[in-house]
Amino acid sequence: MSTATTLRQGPDVNGFFGHFGGRFVAETLMPLVLELQKEYARARNSKDFIDEMDALRRDFVGRKSPLYLAERLTEQLGGAKVYLKREDLLHTGAHKINNCLGQILLAKRMGKTRIIAETGAGMHGVATATVAARFGMECVVYMGSVDIHRQQPNVQRMRLLGAKVIPVTSGAGTLKDAMNEALRDWVTNVADTFYIIGTVAGPHPYPAMVRDFQSIIGEETREQILEREGRLPDTLVACVGGGSNAMGLFHPFLDDNSVAMVGVEAAGEGLDKRHAASLKGGTPGVLHGNRTFLLQSADGQIQDAHSISAGLDYPGIGPEHAWLNDIGRVSYAAITDDEALEAFHTLCRIEGIIPALETAHAIAYVMKVAPTLPQDHLIVINLSGRGDKDMSTVLAAMDASAENAEKDAGKDVKGEA
Amino acid sequence: MSASRIDRCFEALRQQDRAALVTFVTAGYPDYQHSAEILKGLPEAGADIIELGMPFTDPMADGAPIQLASQRALAGGHNTIKTLQMVREFREHNQHTPIVLMGYYNPIYCYGVERFLDDAAASGVDGMIVVDLPPEHDNELCVPAREAGIHFIRLATPTTDAARLPGVLVNTSGFLYYVSSTGVTGSAAPTAEKVEKELARIREHTNLPVAVGFGIRTAPQAERIARFADAVVVGSALVECIANADTEAQGRDDVLSLTRELSAAVREARTTLNVS
Numbered sequence: 001m002s003t004a005t006t007l008r009q010g011p012d013v014n015g016f017f018g019h020f021g022g023r024f025v026a027e028t029l030m031p032l033v034l035e036l037q038k039e040y041a042r043a044r045n046s047k048d049f050i051d052e053m054d055a056l057r058r059d060f061v062g063r064k065s066p067l068y069l070a071e072r073l074t075e076q077l078g079g080a081k082v083y084l085k086r087e088d089l090l091h092t093g094a095h096k097i098n099n100c101l102g103q104i105l106l107a108k109r110m111g112k113t114r115i116i117a118e119t120g121a122g123m124h125g126v127a128t129a130t131v132a133a134r135f136g137m138e139c140v141v142y143m144g145s146v147d148i149h150r151q152q153p154n155v156q157r158m159r160l161l162g163a164k165v166i167p168v169t170s171g172a173g174t175l176k177d178a179m180n181e182a183l184r185d186w187v188t189n190v191a192d193t194f195y196i197i198g199t200v201a202g203p204h205p206y207p208a209m210v211r212d213f214q215s216i217i218g219e220e221t222r223e224q225i226l227e228r229e230g231r232l233p234d235t236l237v238a239c240v241g242g243g244s245n246a247m248g249l250f251h252p253f254l255d256d257n258s259v260a261m262v263g264v265e266a267a268g269e270g271l272d273k274r275h276a277a278s279l280k281g282g283t284p285g286v287l288h289g290n291r292t293f294l295l296q297s298a299d300g301q302i303q304d305a306h307s308i309s310a311g312l313d314y315p316g317i318g319p320e321h322a323w324l325n326d327i328g329r330v331s332y333a334a335i336t337d338d339e340a341l342e343a344f345h346t347l348c349r350i351e352g353i354i355p356a357l358e359t360a361h362a363i364a365y366v367m368k369v370a371p372t373l374p375q376d377h378l379i380v381i382n383l384s385g386r387g388d389k390d391m392s393t394v395l396a397a398m399d400a401s402a403e404n405a406e407k408d409a410g411k412d413v414k415g416e417a
Numbered sequence: 418m419s420a421s422r423i424d425r426c427f428e429a430l431r432q433q434d435r436a437a438l439v440t441f442v443t444a445g446y447p448d449y450q451h452s453a454e455i456l457k458g459l460p461e462a463g464a465d466i467i468e469l470g471m472p473f474t475d476p477m478a479d480g481a482p483i484q485l486a487s488q489r490a491l492a493g494g495h496n497t498i499k500t501l502q503m504v505r506e507f508r509e510h511n512q513h514t515p516i517v518l519m520g521y522y523n524p525i526y527c528y529g530v531e532r533f534l535d536d537a538a539a540s541g542v543d544g545m546i547v548v549d550l551p552p553e554h555d556n557e558l559c560v561p562a563r564e565a566g567i568h569f570i571r572l573a574t575p576t577t578d579a580a581r582l583p584g585v586l587v588n589t590s591g592f593l594y595y596v597s598s599t600g601v602t603g604s605a606a607p608t609a610e611k612v613e614k615e616l617a618r619i620r621e622h623t624n625l626p627v628a629v630g631f632g633i634r635t636a637p638q639a640e641r642i643a644r645f646a647d648a649v650v651v652g653s654a655l656v657e658c659i660a661n662a663d664t665e666a667q668g669r670d671d672v673l674s675l676t677r678e679l680s681a682a683v684r685e686a687r688t689t690l691n692v693s
Contacts, residue, residue, distance in 0.1 A: 022554060027577060027585065028596065030553070031576045170484060184478070285526060286523045296527065299497055
């Protein structure tokens, strides 16, 4: 690659990253989306906007987040040196707050008074409720009824923060359906409402805007690893649902050819069964305002995704990921529910860190590959969120596997008798 | 484009000085057979143009009634191929009532744009409304559709301002569909006075017939709008007839009898006006 070319300038004026992206929305929303694009272009060059965001990032969110050398994990894996970018230590416990802060400052600039959001795991909902409280705005969060059940602590947190959580029962009652409902709200309340999309998807300018707000992760990582190791990392790893934490880590390194990048999708029960791996098991299509890879039937009907982690339980992926996959700059892998659970427990026990189940997919991938790599190979995992919210899911999985173990043990005893 | 069924329809109605009744029903709802029977019965019940909804799993611009209808149709095995088959069967008996397919881009994209347009034209489709394809993406489907002789009917909304309207109109043909309120299908309609004013604004930019829809549910509402609009669109109220009926046959009959009421109202709208 010559120095004149860059992979960091996308999307084009129409919101396309190669073949992917765009603005596939209803006419009612088009003027709004265009206005948002204009206002965002102005804001990102405004000193006031940048200064306010920097101050809030430092004092309200708690940036910068540490880059932590996971010594015991590294030792156990016996190969590459593993660093964790500790986004789990931020206010509200995940990277989601980076984006919400940027978007609510934009909402304020645009004179909007009502905030809506969709949420899967609830981390984006909590982060949105948090910034809405901080700026005194009304907040409505759409959440699938299945997700409400499996992420109760986050539902309570949103309510404490003054947000109204609306259960969505259409479809499978997960993230995709919550996004449909948020879009329906937006199309109805265009005048006063700002839609804070939680990931690098949706109509242009959302994929680029959310990526920009999340890029602080990669910018800090670059600075921190240079300070610690005197060189760039060899491999970056992050989990991918919509893909905002991964885009945030990857984007500042896209033009550094020596840095390999891996996005880890959720393989659920396995790629031949129910899963949420849009790139590994999907085809191109148009949903929620952008063209990207989707889980869908030959008739173009969207299929329900499955992952043990609510935050990855989405049948699509951000368009920039679809493009990066297309051109081969980023490689994508998939990790099953079981592998993610095992990684979850490993990190808890040997590093004293309870990761989000989403993040556990990235850890599981590293647990697979790190042992095969030399000790001077530097890996940075985006530890995108903490796992307190996943207690009930993890405990249920432990109970289920304990029961199975007992059954197996019972068989053994009988066999012996 | 030679004079199409849609053009001929509006020309005939202009001479009768009355608005068109446009009825929306979801293809494959409540099932293929009853849906086909509804389609066949609509012209006789007074529908001038039929909008046939192509079911999609994620109808982002639709309210609960049409969401439910789409889900039920898909659960019954309906798909794009069957929608086109339904149109083909309709055309065996009816050569004059225009059919406009309405839906979302993804099922068409997955079918393959070129193949879809070939099959749609061959089936007797006259126009298309694709909710999530704004003029910014005209090259995807709108331009190829017009080249294939299928009208691409665009929605204009209360947020489509004077600066944007010409861009919305540029590749629109057949008629323009004015969405009377922001929101999803089936939401409450604004006052007729407000809609009339908006229509006057739009007519400054186009000579195309303008249809008005979203939130028109009853004969009196249809009558009021038909006084000044070129067409009145009723959708959710018809779809709800099916949802509320005890049997599929009852649902079919209820759709057709509401269509008769609406048709009578639309036909009387301007005569009432002239007398009073």
